[in-house]
Amino acid sequence: xxxxxxxxxxxxVPMLLGAMSIVFFAMRILPxxxxxxxxxxxxTTEALADCTQNLGLHRPLAVQYVDYLWRSVQFDxxxxxxxxxxxxxxxARMFPHTLVLVLSSAVVAALVGIPIGIVSALKRRNPxxxxxxxxxxxxxxxxxxxxxxxxxxxxxSLRLDIFPLIxxxxxxxxxxxxxxxxxxxxxxxFLAMVGDVLHHLALPALALGFTLAATVSRLSRSAMLxxxxxDYIRTARAKGQGERAVIYKHAFxxxxxxxxxxxxxxxxxxxxxxxxxxxxxxRPGLGKxxxxxxxxxxxxxxxxxxxxxxxxxxxxxxxxxxLYAVVDPRITYR
Amino acid sequence: xxxxxxxxxxxxxxAVLAVLLTFGLAALVDPPAADAQKKILNIAAxxxxxxxxxxxxxxxxxxxxxFMYRGLTRFAIKDGKVTTAEVEPDLAESWTLSPxxxxxxxxxxxxxxxxxxxxxxxxxxxxxxxxxxxKRLPGTRFGVNLGVIKAIEVVDPHTVQIAxxxxxxxxxxxxxxxxxxxxxxxxxxxxxxxxxxxxPVGTGPFYFERHSPREKIVMRAFDKYHGGRxxxxxxxxxxxxxxxxxxIGLEKGTFDLLYPxxxxxxxxxxxxxxxxxxxxxxxxxxxxxxxxxxxxxxxDIRVRRAFMHAIDRKAIKETMYPGDLARVAPxxxxxxxxxxxxxxxxxxxxxxxxxxxxxxxxxxxxxIKNYFISKSFFYPKVLTLAQEQLKKVGINVELQVVEHxxxxxxxxxxxxxxxxxxxxxxxxADPWLSLFFDSKEIPDPATGNKGTNFAHYRAxxxxxxxxxxxxxxxxxxxxYAEAQKRIERDLVCLPIxxxxxxxxxxxxxxxxPFDPNYGEFAxxxxxxxxxxxxxxx
Numbered sequence: 001x002x003x004x005x006x007x008x009x010x011x012x013v014p015m016l017l018g019a020m021s022i023v024f025f026a027m028r029i030l031p032x033x034x035x036x037x038x039x040x041x042x043x044t045t046e047a048l049a050d051c052t053q054n055l056g057l058h059r060p061l062a063v064q065y066v067d068y069l070w071r072s073v074q075f076d077x078x079x080x081x082x083x084x085x086x087x088x089x090x091x092a093r094m095f096p097h098t099l100v101l102v103l104s105s106a107v108v109a110a111l112v113g114i115p116i117g118i119v120s121a122l123k124r125r126n127p128x129x130x131x132x133x134x135x136x137x138x139x140x141x142x143x144x145x146x147x148x149x150x151x152x153x154x155x156x157s158l159r160l161d162i163f164p165l166i167x168x169x170x171x172x173x174x175x176x177x178x179x180x181x182x183x184x185x186x187x188x189x190f191l192a193m194v195g196d197v198l199h200h201l202a203l204p205a206l207a208l209g210f211t212l213a214a215t216v217s218r219l220s221r222s223a224m225l226x227x228x229x230x231d232y233i234r235t236a237r238a239k240g241q242g243e244r245a246v247i248y249k250h251a252f253x254x255x256x257x258x259x260x261x262x263x264x265x266x267x268x269x270x271x272x273x274x275x276x277x278x279x280x281x282x283r284p285g286l287g288k289x290x291x292x293x294x295x296x297x298x299x300x301x302x303x304x305x306x307x308x309x310x311x312x313x314x315x316x317x318x319x320x321x322x323l324y325a326v327v328d329p330r331i332t333y334r
Numbered sequence: 335x336x337x338x339x340x341x342x343x344x345x346x347x348x349a350v351l352a353v354l355l356t357f358g359l360a361a362l363v364d365p366p367a368a369d370a371q372k373k374i375l376n377i378a379a380x381x382x383x384x385x386x387x388x389x390x391x392x393x394x395x396x397x398x399x400x401f402m403y404r405g406l407t408r409f410a411i412k413d414g415k416v417t418t419a420e421v422e423p424d425l426a427e428s429w430t431l432s433p434x435x436x437x438x439x440x441x442x443x444x445x446x447x448x449x450x451x452x453x454x455x456x457x458x459x460x461x462x463x464x465x466x467x468x469k470r471l472p473g474t475r476f477g478v479n480l481g482v483i484k485a486i487e488v489v490d491p492h493t494v495q496i497a498x499x500x501x502x503x504x505x506x507x508x509x510x511x512x513x514x515x516x517x518x519x520x521x522x523x524x525x526x527x528x529x530x531x532x533x534p535v536g537t538g539p540f541y542f543e544r545h546s547p548r549e550k551i552v553m554r555a556f557d558k559y560h561g562g563r564x565x566x567x568x569x570x571x572x573x574x575x576x577x578x579x580x581x582i583g584l585e586k587g588t589f590d591l592l593y594p595x596x597x598x599x600x601x602x603x604x605x606x607x608x609x610x611x612x613x614x615x616x617x618x619x620x621x622x623x624x625x626x627x628x629x630x631x632x633x634d635i636r637v638r639r640a641f642m643h644a645i646d647r648k649a650i651k652e653t654m655y656p657g658d659l660a661r662v663a664p665x666x667x668x669x670x671x672x673x674x675x676x677x678x679x680x681x682x683x684x685x686x687x688x689x690x691x692x693x694x695x696x697x698x699x700x701x702i703k704n705y706f707i708s709k710s711f712f713y714p715k716v717l718t719l720a721q722e723q724l725k726k727v728g729i730n731v732e733l734q735v736v737e738h739x740x741x742x743x744x745x746x747x748x749x750x751x752x753x754x755x756x757x758x759x760x761x762x763a764d765p766w767l768s769l770f771f772d773s774k775e776i777p778d779p780a781t782g783n784k785g786t787n788f789a790h791y792r793a794x795x796x797x798x799x800x801x802x803x804x805x806x807x808x809x810x811x812x813x814y815a816e817a818q819k820r821i822e823r824d825l826v827c828l829p830i831x832x833x834x835x836x837x838x839x840x841x842x843x844x845x846x847p848f849d850p851n852y853g854e855f856a857x858x859x860x861x862x863x864x865x866x867x868x869x870x871x
Binding site: 292 | 378383384390391392470472473475477478528529531532546547548549550572573574575576578579582583585586588736737738739740742743782784
């Protein structure tokens with residue numbers, strides 16, 4: 001197992017390097033100069049030259065590339081062109097917002113998607129159950145997250161006034177209280193803050209979670225269908241076991257292997273989904289930051305964000321691979 | 335004993351219930367009581383890129399600077415209106431000019447305090463604020479506007495003398511609390527270095543409290559503000575890029591003021607329907623065409639005239655900004671700028687345009703391939719309308735819609751034979767005409783000149799030189815009137831709309847002493863005097 005993980009981590013290095021190189025060159029191939037994007041129509045020749053010099057963009061591309069890789073190895077992603085914050089500090093502040101969004105939408109997606117998928121597989125011969133469930137899945141698949149998001153905002157925020165319109169709540173405050181231990185001295189304040197964060201999180205998590213649930217339900221439906229057509233399920237039934245036991249004891253666990261693969265994919269899809277969700281709900285986070293950074297040609301920020309996205313996907317996939325062995329003892333790693 | 339299957343089902347149900355309960359309970363959480371008593375002004379705009387007032391030209395950044403910083407002079411309030419034509423003392427108490435017109439001596443107000451205990455503002459801070467820009471310290475943007483300064487001398491803590499290279503007719507306008515004119519704390523800038531942009535210290539009515547990136551900036555009322563503490567206790571400046579979200583927030587009461595990206599008829603309608611008002615302020619931005627007079631076929635004045643006959647300026651303005659949302663621009667120097675005079679342009683007449691094109695050897699018109707236009711702001715819409723009108727006279731424009739930054743790059747490579755452009759400058763004809771019609775500003779990829787004289791015009795250089803040394807106000811005005819006459823004669827500029835700076839305000843929550851309809855002239859993309867805004871309960 002240890003050798004396997006080490007080998008996978010070694011393979012991850014060139015992967016990460018490749019992604020970093022692609023984003024470095026892609027940002028520079030994109031037409032548009034960061035200084036012009038910052039200064040717009042007030043850019044004079046002198047001001048542009050100054051800006052190019054200050055950002056180090058006057059150096060040959062190869063020099064910039066080597067410098068970028070060398071600094072990145074030391075976890076120095078530079079400073080945001082626009083706002084001047086160190087990129088790593090910026091990402092560290094944005095990451096928790098995106099993390100809670102991805103996790104909570106994963107919970108929503110799993111709680112909605114997996115049961116729908118399983119029931120729709122088991123009741124596939126009952127059109128009264130299967131069709132409505134598949135319709136829900138289809139709706140989720142065809143409804144873009146930004147549209148569902150705006151709909152939720154209009155209904156629950158504007159009309160019913162139950163949820164806030166924008167923002168992510170004081171997540172910084174929650175983290176601060178956890179770090180300093182103030183959570184134990186003023187638990188009331190802490191709970192209020194957590195409540196506020198959840199209050200802000202509800203609609204975005206539902207919007208992103210629901211659209212993701214559709215994918216999860218379809219994939220879990222086909223996984224379940226594949227599993228229940230296996231010989232050992234027939235054997236279990238032939239032995240006279242009850243249907244519930246057959247499903248939960250024999251089928252469900254075997255379904256987990258393809259489902260884990262889905263979760264690996266899910267993280268990638270969810271991360272992409274945060275880009276739109278965070279924009280619609282005006283939430284801080286890596287997705288919104290990445291969109292703004294690309295639009296503003298803020299090279300260091302965009303590079304940093306994509307590097308982090310890549311790292312997350314690599315790590316999640318590695319963890320998923322390791323979990324295979326946990327849910328299915330037949331799988332071993334050498 | 336329950337079966338494993340049953341207990342898993344129960345677990346799942348409990349999980350679903352827990353999630354629903356958590357979100358539901360969270361919905362009942364009220365904000366802390368202390369906040370409810372505070373007078374908080376909630377603003378929806380984009381996030382500024384910096385809070386160092388010398389470092390950003392973005393509208394939202396310049397709008398927020400005015401809350402935190404002040405300059406030696408300010409735009410005068412006369413007869414209940416704010417004007418950009420005159421200035422009055424702000425951080426300076428008074429000033430004198432030497433007989434030769436090159437040395438200004440400013441007496442500073444005593445007792446003006448910087449935020450966060452950085453002490454009293456002195457002549458050292460004034461010297462530092464200008465010199466950091468003149469030396470073009472990394473990140474500063476407006477040094478070019480102070481290029482006229484030769485030396486700055488601190489006479490005593492409350493007196494500063496500024497020697498100029500030559501007489502500058504608009505020097506007091508340069509000293510207004512706007513862009514290069516803001517005074518910052520030298521001590522704070524020395525302490526924070528390049529992180530001053532997120533640790534700003536000025537003398538304005540509000541001080542910076544905190545920044546949650548991509549979420550909001552919080553400012554608080556400054557008790558020691560030299561003009562008296564503002565009525566508003568806190569300002570929460572939210573990062574809301576989408577206009578649709580801003581409008582929902584205004585209706586819901588989440589926001590009191592909003593700075594729309596674009597004020598369209600639809601936005602104006604929605605604002606009116608919800609009972610909010612639009613605060614319109616001049617001079618605003620001007621949208622106009624420059625025609626490159628050196629590039630065929632526009633090197634022929636008949637083709638330029640045909641172009642102008644083909645464009646229906648009123649129709650474009652009415653489509654973009656119906657009714658009083660904007661005005662058809664009367665001159666290439668906008669109203670509200672010193673030196674502005676109305677100009678005459680060829681009237682809309684497709685017949686005349688076709689005739690002129692035929693005379694110029696284009697009886698069937700011509701096609702402009704790969705015309706680049708920005709996908710942002712007003713650019714694509716105005717250009718599409720112009721494209722339709724030009725098509726009627728046989729000029730086919732094949733559009734390439736590109737990112738804003740690409741557009742800026744390409745127009746400086748002279749890839750577009752005519753250029754649509756917008757913007758606001760110091761409110762005087764000199765800086766405005768210098769940027770767009772001085773031959774030094776002709777963009778040239780060969781030399782790397784990225785200027786903005788897109789017409790490649792050379793005919794008013796002499797007038798610009800004369801205007802800069804003229805001390806007689808009337809004579810100066812005459813010089814710029816002559817410059818506009820020459821531009822009119824050579825047909826290199828066609829202004830379309832003068833679009834006021836516009837914010838939307840909930841009048842039941844916030845009041846301003848100025849008339850919403852041009853009661854304020856402002857260059858700050860915001861309220862000139864945010865300390866005069868009041869929260870109504």
